[in-house]
Amino acid sequence: MDEAKEQGKDLVQLARLALAGRPQDIQTYVTRISRKYQKLSPELGEQLKELMKLAPTRQSPLRSEGVATIPVDRDSRLQLLRHEPGARLEHEPIWTATVAEQLGQIVSEHLRSDELLAKGLAPTRTAIFTGPPGVGKTLAARWLAAQLDRPLLTLDLSAVMSSFLGRTGTNVRHVLDYAKGVTCVLLLDELDAIAKRRDDAQEVGELKRLVTVLLQEVDDWPEGGLLVSASNHPELLDPAVWRRFEMQIEFELPEKDAVQQAIQLFVDDAAALNGSWSAALAEVLCGQSFSDIERELKSLRRQAVLSKCPLADLFPRLIRQHIDGQPKTARKDIALRLAEAGLSQRSVHELTGISRDTLRKLNQADEHPLEQN
Ligand SMILES: Nc1ncnc2c1ncn2[C@@H]1O[C@H](COP(=O)(O)OP(=O)(O)OP(=O)(O)O)[C@@H](O)[C@H]1O
Ligand SMILES: [Mg+2]
Incomplete structure (x- = not known):
């Protein structure tokens, strides 16, 4: 007691x-x-x-001067770094096997660094994540921080760059010096922001200096630390930049089975997805990023709550939104895939406007392609 x-x-x-x-x-x-x-x-x-x-240790800025010492921009006094002490994820991410393996390796290397050190090796210090928007690059940095039980410090380069460029180099140096003193995962987000800003000759000089600062830091990042960088336009980056990173991880738009997993994750209602809905929704949502899929499904869930109707009643509307306005050939293709996903011919007709007769013919042609020739 x-x-x-x-x-x-x-x-x-x-x-x-x-x-x-x-x-x-x-x-x-x-x-x-x-x-x-x-x-x-x-x-x-x-x-x-x-x-x-x-x-944080005695030497680190967090301990000696308190959280308020997170570097700030000299004029605006805005914090240059976002500090997430206990990085938490709302849900388990969906990774491809390759990404899961690479991220898992980083985690194991850091958690078992003593085994590596005993053999004269050090865990991966730097990694770069590339891929289109909304596929989990920032999420992966947060996931790593959560797995390693470290705070996540984020420097959003697009935000830093938008302020007066002349100070960017100094600001970035401050941030990196600070981050080196803290046991953390440092994320340099939107790295391509540097490459996008090539407006005038004077800026080119500034940018070169900035890139030099960054390259040096990536090369010299301390052992035991973890600096990750994310970019959705790696082609804009000088190859010298991304070759400096010890590990490169490519994130891609989800394949159909990952889209289905995302649907289950974001709908979070197994009963609503009963039957063929999960496969049918995957047919129209395939090709989109995880974050777009999340946005659409969450919006649908909100609509279902407010209109007090079962979520499954709104699935046809979502499918139709993706089909409306498409040319007939595309609609035929989707009709066939929806039928394959398990929707009845009647539902497919209602959703796509493709007649049941046409659908039967398409089905036969699909099953026996050679007989048609
Ligand atoms: N692989 C994934 N698994 C589960 N959810 C994901 C995944 N990728 C993205 N999401 C969802 O989408 C949101 C946005 O993803 P995130 O911020 O990681 O995208 P990003 O790749 O960094 O995009 P950007 O290039 O625009 O910064 C996440 O918070 C998460 O909810
Ligand atoms: Mg991001």
Whole structure:
């Protein structure tokens, strides 16, 4: 009983310090109570001790000067870095086998770095993620931070670049110096923003200097650290830039089975997806990014709630939105695929306007292509 009382008291005190934004005091407090709980409740004490090991060290800016020292732009005073202390994911990401393997390798290398160090090797320090928008590049950085139980620090280069360019180099250097002192995952997001900004001759000089700063940092990133960078226009980047990264991971638009997984994830209602809906929706959503699929399905869920109708009643509308306005050949193709996905010929006709007769013929032609010639 006493123990519960103690814990309650500590919880309130921690909440008070957290709400007052006093990270250093929280650290001191946690160190103190972790010693107390070693005796009172050894398991809890051990957990707190482990947490403190991951907390910023004495040398790091977080510890010595508090969170307020996150670098800021000199004039605007806006923070240059986004700091996510406990990176959390709303849902498990969907990775292709290759991406899962590469990301998994980074995690294992860092979690088991002592085994590598014993053989004179160091875990991967730098990686670059490329791919179209909305396929999980930023998400992957957050996922890595969560797996490694490190804070995620994000420098959005497109935001930094939009301020007065002359200061960008200094700002970036500040940010990188800061990030080096903290055990974290540093994400340089939208790396291609540098390449996009080539407006005038003076800027070209500035940009060259900026690229030089970045390349040096990527080369010299400290052992044990993890710097990841994301870009959806790798072709805009000087090959010298992305070759510097130790690992390159390509993210792609989801294939059909990943689209189906995404549908299940974002609809989050197995009953609604009963029957052939999951496969049928995948036929029209295939070709889109995960974030577009998420947006469409969440919007549909909101509509279902507000109109108090079962979600499945709205699936035909979503499918029709993707079909309307398409030329007849495309509609025929979708009709065939929807039928293959398991929708009845009647539903397919209602959704696509393709007659059941045509559908039967298309089906036969698809099943026996040679007989048609
Ligand atoms: N592989 C994935 N698995 C599950 N959800 C995903 C995946 N990729 C993207 N999403 C969803 O889409 C959202 C946006 O993805 P994210 O920000 O990672 O895209 P991005 O590749 O960084 O795009 P951009 O190039 O525009 O920055 C995520 O928060 C997540 O909800
Ligand atoms: Mg992103």
